[in-house]
Amino acid sequence: MGQLQDKVAVVTGAASGIGKDIANLFLAEGAKVAIADLNIDAANATALEFDPTGTRAMGVAMNVTDEAQVNAGVEAVAAKFGGIDILVSNAGIQIVAPIVDFAFDDWKKLLAIHLDGAFLTTKACLKHMYAQGRGGSVIYMGSVHSKEASKLKAPYVTAKHGLIGLCKVVAKEGAEFGVRANVICPGFVRTPLVEKQIPEQAKAFGISEEAVIKTVMLKDTVDGEFTTVDDVARTAVFLAGFPTNALTGQSIVVSHGWYMQ
Ligand code: NAD
Numbered sequence: 001m002g003q004l005q006d007k008v009a010v011v012t013g014a015a016s017g018i019g020k021d022i023a024n025l026f027l028a029e030g031a032k033v034a035i036a037d038l039n040i041d042a043a044n045a046t047a048l049e050f051d052p053t054g055t056r057a058m059g060v061a062m063n064v065t066d067e068a069q070v071n072a073g074v075e076a077v078a079a080k081f082g083g084i085d086i087l088v089s090n091a092g093i094q095i096v097a098p099i100v101d102f103a104f105d106d107w108k109k110l111l112a113i114h115l116d117g118a119f120l121t122t123k124a125c126l127k128h129m130y131a132q133g134r135g136g137s138v139i140y141m142g143s144v145h146s147k148e149a150s151k152l153k154a155p156y157v158t159a160k161h162g163l164i165g166l167c168k169v170v171a172k173e174g175a176e177f178g179v180r181a182n183v184i185c186p187g188f189v190r191t192p193l194v195e196k197q198i199p200e201q202a203k204a205f206g207i208s209e210e211a212v213i214k215t216v217m218l219k220d221t222v223d224g225e226f227t228t229v230d231d232v233a234r235t236a237v238f239l240a241g242f243p244t245n246a247l248t249g250q251s252i253v254v255s256h257g258w259y260m261q
Pocket of ligand 1: 018038039090091190
């Protein structure tokens, strides 16, 4: 028996990077998983890769900033798999620039994906969790940037701090229904989102890519190591499977000691 046997999970942004690995480990732990992503081709390919029979994984087209798409996607998952037990609100992007050069449209776009996306998916999934009467677990993909700041990342740091606030409200409102909410705060993980930033930051700071990794990204870790997708996925399984309201409203940092709380 897996730790998440027959639980139904929606993982947003699960066609790539951290979300993809969470979907994979959830399936290995017995869950049924919806791979919800803006990129529907990649979401369907991921679902097929993980579960060729199509019985326990499904791709779902979902732009998390679009209320109608979020609601339709969550309904389709609940109809196919029989309700919703776990939401991992993970979809995200990164845009780097100093504040004085930051385009207002880019600020709004980033906040919408991280914060509107978290709100809309939470709202849609909570309705099912409350009505089903079998509890639930909401997990937000925060970051060390939910606790710390870095130059060039104004909207990202703002959004990631904001998720902690939303999590605490969900923890309070959800408690009577046995719904828990927590935030995972990873350090740097080598996904496409981070690979893209390395040359961008090298250019912005006028340093080499190697120096970005050593002196910007991993400088404060205890061992100079990147966090891995597996480190994050294991934490997600632990939070998703935790049996009581004792662990709710929390943010867990998984960062090789970059940030110690
Ligand atoms: P990634 O780029 O590998 O994957 C992100 C996924 O989100 C992609 O599949 C993309 O299509 C999807 N997506 C983007 N916009 C979307 C939208 N509007 N609706 C639905 N899906 C959308 O990135 P990743 O590194 O795996 O990041 C996943 C999450 O982890 C993000 O919230 C990110 O901020 C967070 N995070 C990443 C790191 C890191 O170092 N990689 C560290 C801390 C937190």
